Amino acid sequence: EVLLLESGGGLVQPGGSLRLSCAASGFTFSDYTMSWVRQAPGKGLEWVSAINSGTGNTFYADSVKGRFTISRDNSKNTLYLEMNSLRAEDTAVYYCAKHNSGGFEYWGQGTLVTVSS
Amino acid sequence: QTVVTQEPSFSVSPGGTVTLTCGLTSGSVSTSHYPSWYQQTPGQAPRTLIYNTNIRSSGVPDRFSGSILGNKAALTITGAQADDECLYYCVLFMRRGIWVFGGGTKLTVL
Numbered sequence: 001e002v003l004l005l006e007s008g009g010g011l012v013q014p015g016g017s018l019r020l021s022c023a024a025s026g027f028t029f030s031d032y033t034m035s036w037v038r039q040a041p042g043k044g045l046e047w048v049s050a051i052n053s054g055t056g057n058t059f060y061a062d063s064v065k066g067r068f069t070i071s072r073d074n075s076k077n078t079l080y081l082e083m084n085s086l087r088a089e090d091t092a093v094y095y096c097a098k099h100n101s102g103g104f105e106y107w108g109q110g111t112l113v114t115v116s117s
Numbered sequence: 118q119t120v121v122t123q124e125p126s127f128s129v130s131p132g133g134t135v136t137l138t139c140g141l142t143s144g145s146v147s148t149s150h151y152p153s154w155y156q157q158t159p160g161q162a163p164r165t166l167i168y169n170t171n172i173r174s175s176g177v178p179d180r181f182s183g184s185i186l187g188n189k190a191a192l193t194i195t196g197a198q199a200d201d202e203c204l205y206y207c208v209l210f211m212r213r214g215i216w217v218f219g220g221g222t223k224l225t226v227l
Contacts, residue, residue, distance in 0.1 A: 035216070037163075045155070045163065045206050047216040059214035095162060102169030103153025103208060107162045 002026040002106045004096050009111030016086050016115070022079040022096030022108055030074035033099040036081045038092035039110075048094070049081065064090075086115045119143045121209050123219035129197040129226055137222045138189040139207030145188035150209040152190030154183060157221075158203045166205075167192060194224075202226040 008020040020036070035050040049070040050059045058070050069082040079096050093112050097104040120142040129135035139152055146152055153168040165174040167183035170190065180195045190209070194201055207219045 037218075044204075044221045045157075045208070045218045047208065047218060050214060050216065052214075057214065061215070100168055102151030102172075102210070103165070104155070104163075105165055105168065105174065107165070109162050 002098065004098060004106060004108035006094065006096050006108045006111040009094065009113045011114045011116065012086055013117050014087060014115055017082070017084045018086065018113060020081040020083070020094055020096075020111060020113070022081075024077045024079065024096075024098070027098065029072075029077040034072060034079045035097045035099060035104060036070060036079075037095045037097055037104070037107075038090075038113075039095070040089070040092040043092075046092075050099070051079070083113070086113075088115050091115045119211070119217070121207065121217045121219040123205075123207060123222045125220065126223045126225065129194070129201075129224065131197060131199065131226055133197050134193065134195045135197060135224065136186070137192045137194075137205055137207075137224070138186065139191070139209065139219050140189040141209070146185065146190045146209060148185065150190070150211070152183065152185075153208055154181075154190075154192045155206045155208070156203055157206065163206065197226050199226050 003025045005023045033052050036048040051070045067085045071080045093110040095110045096108045098106040122140045148170050154166045155163040157163045171183040182193045184191050204221045206221045
C-alpha cells in the first residue's frame with residue numbers, strides 16, 4: 001500500500017522559514033517524480049513544485065520560485081520542501097503527491113502551514 | 118499567461134450523465150498535456166480519478182471516463198450518484214515541467 005505522510009507544518013511569522021517532509025512507503029521511491037501541491041483555505045488546488053526521479057531536475061510555480069526549494073533523499077524515502085521568505089498567501093494545506101505516467105497518482109493527507117503574525 | 122479553465126459549477130440528476138471539461142484560455146488541450154482528473158470532498162485530500170487522458174486510477178468505477186472532446190479534456194460521469202456531489206479538478210502538464218490546475222467544478226447531484 002502506498003503511503004505518503006507529510007509533516008512539518010505549523011504557524012510561522014511572515015518572512016519566516018519552514019521545512020516540510022513527506023515520508024513515502026509502499027513503492028520504490030527513487031523511481032518516481034514527486035510533487036508538492038497546496039490548497040489555500042477555501043480555494044482550489046495549486047501545483048507548487050516537482051522533482052524528477054532520475055535527473056533530480058526541479059521545477060517550480062512562479063509564485064514560489066526563488067523562495068521554495070524541493071529536494072529528496074532517496075535513501076530515506078523522503079521528499080522535502082524548504083520554504084523561505086514566507087508570505088500570508090502561502091497559508092495552505094500542503095500535499096505531497098506521487099506521479100505516475102501522467103499526472104498525480106497518490107496523495108498524502110496534507111500538512112497545514114499558517115503564515116501569520 | 119495561459120489559464121486552465123473549468124466550469125465553476127454543474128448539475129446532474131441522479132442516474133444521469135454529465136461531462137465536465139478542461140480547457141485552455143489559449144490553444145487546445147491534447148494528450149501531450151497528460152490531462153488528469155481529481156475528486157475532492159471538503160476536508161479531504163484529493164482522490165485521483167483519471168490520469169494520462171483516459172486511464173482510470175486503481176479502484177475507480179468505470180462510470181468515470183476521460184477523453185479529449187474537441188479542444189478540451191473531458192471527464193464523463195455516467196449514472197451519477199449522490200456521493201458524486203463534490204469538487205472536480207483537472208490538471209494539465211505544460212512545458213518546462215510545469216503543471217497547472219483548473220479552478221475546479223462543483224458538481225451538484227439533484
